[in-house]
Amino acid sequence: MPPKSDLFKVEEICGAGRGVIASRAIPSGTIVYESGPPAFHVIYSEYRKETCASCFTWNRGRTLPVRENDLNKVFCSVSCRESWMQEQGPIGVAAWEALSNFVRRNQRKVCNEIVHEGDRPSQLSIETRWREAEEQARVVSGPEEENGSTRANQGPGKAARAIIQKVTSKIYPDILSYLLSAHLFRTSHTETWIDEVRSLAMDDKPYRSQNELEAHCNSLPQLASFLAGEHSTDYLIEACEMVAKADNHNAFGLYSGTNEEEREEFMGFAVFPTASYFNHSCRPNLIKTRNGRSWRFETNREIPAGTELCITYLGGAEKELDVLQRRARLQDTWGFQCSCEKCLEEAKVHQPNLD
Numbered sequence: 001m002p003p004k005s006d007l008f009k010v011e012e013i014c015g016a017g018r019g020v021i022a023s024r025a026i027p028s029g030t031i032v033y034e035s036g037p038p039a040f041h042v043i044y045s046e047y048r049k050e051t052c053a054s055c056f057t058w059n060r061g062r063t064l065p066v067r068e069n070d071l072n073k074v075f076c077s078v079s080c081r082e083s084w085m086q087e088q089g090p091i092g093v094a095a096w097e098a099l100s101n102f103v104r105r106n107q108r109k110v111c112n113e114i115v116h117e118g119d120r121p122s123q124l125s126i127e128t129r130w131r132e133a134e135e136q137a138r139v140v141s142g143p144e145e146e147n148g149s150t151r152a153n154q155g156p157g158k159a160a161r162a163i164i165q166k167v168t169s170k171i172y173p174d175i176l177s178y179l180l181s182a183h184l185f186r187t188s189h190t191e192t193w194i195d196e197v198r199s200l201a202m203d204d205k206p207y208r209s210q211n212e213l214e215a216h217c218n219s220l221p222q223l224a225s226f227l228a229g230e231h232s233t234d235y236l237i238e239a240c241e242m243v244a245k246a247d248n249h250n251a252f253g254l255y256s257g258t259n260e261e262e263r264e265e266f267m268g269f270a271v272f273p274t275a276s277y278f279n280h281s282c283r284p285n286l287i288k289t290r291n292g293r294s295w296r297f298e299t300n301r302e303i304p305a306g307t308e309l310c311i312t313y314l315g316g317a318e319k320e321l322d323v324l325q326r327r328a329r330l331q332d333t334w335g336f337q338c339s340c341e342k343c344l345e346e347a348k349v350h351q352p353n354l355d
């Protein structure tokens with residue numbers, strides 16, 4: 001469900017899906033919206049010892065003081081640790097520990113980068129591969145009837161063991177972490193998931209390569225193999241599939257600074273569902289600032305009623321690019337051709353045949 005406010009409404013915008021329109025004149029410097037926390041996120045492995053798992057504070061490369069080594073998480077303060085523990089709950093904490101153990105046990109199979117080769121997989125091949133992964137996850141999570149016992153007290157059966165062996169030749173800890181965060185959110189925030197995550201703009205062909213599709217699909221039965229009985233396989237399947245579909249159109253980078261100008265380190269990325277309705281303009285009228293686990297959107301000039309409220313999806317030096325470079329960048333990263341007023345003006349001046 002899109003966010004609601006007295007200041008704006010969410011409407012269909014020609015050629016850009018939904019967007020946010022000012023319902024009345026808004027003065028400069030007005031905070032028009034503050035989002036909730038992310039539904040899923042990942043802090044890249046190389047930043048995990050330096051970035052608070054709760055508020056995403058990055059302390060200039062220094063390891064943070066409060067550590068939970070068994071969970072592979074660090075925190076900037078005891079209170080951040082406490083609030084993270086409370087948010088995850090005992091099932092979530094146990095799941096992070098299981099992930100950490102799984103990665104440690106399979107250290108030699110860890111891959112950090114996906115090598116993209118060949119064409120993007122078609123929608124049909126994605127659907128087929130996902131149904132196979134779903135089936136594998138169901139077999140792996142059991143319960144399997146063996147002499148009247150279930151997996152909980154017997155361990156995985158023969159079919160499950162064969163699948164686990166097959167899908168565990170490579171593991172991608174960052175993908176596992178991203179998918180696990182979504183699964184735990186799906187489990188603990190069912191209404192928000194249904195209202196907010198399912199309404200996001202989705203991409204049915206999200207994978208850049210077959211290798212990326214394989215990495216995601218293999219991660220699903222891997223997760224099923226180490227999550228204990230309290231986890232719903234249905235939720236896991238839905239969460240994993242939706243992460244991939246929602247990510248391309250909706251993920252925001254998590255940078256060390258809090259605004260677009262401070263992009264020193266790229267620590268990971270996250271999807272904040274209610275923050276995902278602002279379209280891009282190369283001449284934005286909103287500034288977005290990260291405030292720990294949420295985003296704040298503030299007008300940078302007076303906005304007449306009926307104007308679309310836009311942020312920029314470009315950061316730092318990207319804003320200095322010319323129209324062709326900006327459009328190429330936005331096409332590559334977000335999958336759209338920018339037709340904002342700045343692009344249209346510049347395209348006309350520099351190349352009158354462009355629109």
Ligand SMILES: C[S@@+](CC[C@H](N)C(=O)[O-])C[C@H]1O[C@@H](n2cnc3c(N)ncnc32)[C@H](O)[C@@H]1O
Binds near residue numbers: 200338
């Ligand atoms: C964060 S979402 C914004 C909300 C989205 N329009 C929706 O319907 O949910 C980002 C996606 O919106 C679309 N979009 C954003 N800005 C755009 C623009 N200036 N021109 C065309 N499409 C745009 C692209 O599909 C992009 O991947």
